[in-house]
Amino acid sequence: ISTVTPTGNKVARSYARNHDFITYLPLDLSFIVRKIIAKIQPSLFIIAETEIWPNTITLLHKYGIPVIVVNGRISDGSYRGYLLIRFLLKPILKKVSFFCVQTHSDAERLASLGVDKDKIEVTGNMKFDSYDYADLKREFTDLRFLLKVKREDKVLVCGSTHPGEEKIILEVYKKLIKEYKNLKLLIAPRHPERGRQVADLIQNSGLQSVRISRRDELGSLSAGGEVFVLDTIGELVSYYKLADIVFVGGSLTKVGGHNILEPASMGKPVIFGPYMFNFRDIAEIFLDSRAALRVSTDEDLFRAVKYLLDNPVEIPLMVKRALEVICLNQGATAKNIAQIKRLFFIKDA
Numbered sequence: 001i002s003t004v005t006p007t008g009n010k011v012a013r014s015y016a017r018n019h020d021f022i023t024y025l026p027l028d029l030s031f032i033v034r035k036i037i038a039k040i041q042p043s044l045f046i047i048a049e050t051e052i053w054p055n056t057i058t059l060l061h062k063y064g065i066p067v068i069v070v071n072g073r074i075s076d077g078s079y080r081g082y083l084l085i086r087f088l089l090k091p092i093l094k095k096v097s098f099f100c101v102q103t104h105s106d107a108e109r110l111a112s113l114g115v116d117k118d119k120i121e122v123t124g125n126m127k128f129d130s131y132d133y134a135d136l137k138r139e140f141t142d143l144r145f146l147l148k149v150k151r152e153d154k155v156l157v158c159g160s161t162h163p164g165e166e167k168i169i170l171e172v173y174k175k176l177i178k179e180y181k182n183l184k185l186l187i188a189p190r191h192p193e194r195g196r197q198v199a200d201l202i203q204n205s206g207l208q209s210v211r212i213s214r215r216d217e218l219g220s221l222s223a224g225g226e227v228f229v230l231d232t233i234g235e236l237v238s239y240y241k242l243a244d245i246v247f248v249g250g251s252l253t254k255v256g257g258h259n260i261l262e263p264a265s266m267g268k269p270v271i272f273g274p275y276m277f278n279f280r281d282i283a284e285i286f287l288d289s290r291a292a293l294r295v296s297t298d299e300d301l302f303r304a305v306k307y308l309l310d311n312p313v314e315i316p317l318m319v320k321r322a323l324e325v326i327c328l329n330q331g332a333t334a335k336n337i338a339q340i341k342r343l344f345f346i347k348d349a
Helices: 006-015 030-040 054-062 076-084 086-093 104-112 140-146 165-176 192-204 215-220 236-240 261-265 277-288 298-310 314-328 332-348
Strands: 045-048 067-072 098-101 120-122 154-161 183-189 208-211 226-229 245-248 270-272
Touching: 030 054, 054 067, 054 086, 067 332, 076 086, 076 104, 076 277, 098 104, 098 332, 104 120, 154 165, 154 236, 154 261, 165 183, 165 192, 165 298, 183 192, 183 236, 192 208, 192 226, 236 261, 245 298, 261 314, 270 298, 277 314, 298 314
Parallel strands: 045 067, 067 098, 098 120, 154 183, 154 245, 183 226, 208 226, 245 270
Antiparallel strands: none
């Protein structure tokens, strides 16, 4: 298993067995890739989602090692760029044995870039298959005890936030707590190293804050206006379990959004902003099914949270629709595995 980011590497290692080999993806330079191929001697190379490495793909093809793309997608921005270099990209894409893509739009885009249609299959989005939180390390009651959240308190969790979003969220929260005194806020910046910056922003807004990484300070908060900053790695999913309402960040600014399936699959009502282009298809499915709320402005966000707080009977209905969406869209993993097996059998025959 190779990864590009430190976070991905950490996740891969958390699932690794003793005989698994975890590394960072080597630089796409021929002499480096050639050494890696000689050392590992792979039977198959699987690319997840969108990465296209010209030298890696070319050398794998040269050595007769099949390359398959799973969970493939082409974002709007990537597609515009690919069209500009289509004449360079086409011979690289032709060296890929098969593409398992998320949507018909992705399939059409690949075909327009020169990929044979019989080498493309729409298998769906594997993200719908990957959620089972029955074995979370921390139970709901443990987290409430840790943060000293009372039974009657409500918690708004804003996950994977980016610069510019926290200020909007804090202004909305200050308006909300005038009416909902028992509402707590937890902000989880996408990059935990921004924890201190976010905490300073909270203090400057006149609210109390404490960073989760400094658990010894959790008892210093007084009642009302409490904001927690989740500045630790790998714990957001656990803290989603604490939430009554979830806002998924990266969507009020032009970042492209983040994964809404995590909180939705845990039975949480989900709100997101207008910029979800990295998760466009998932967002549209949820909106079409009335399984999430989309907001465009700070006032929209205020109204959305207020609506859910004032109409608690709507939450289980919204959650039910979200879980139905997830169930209906599962199965991509099995389809991808079937294609991988087929590819192996053809090669071995």
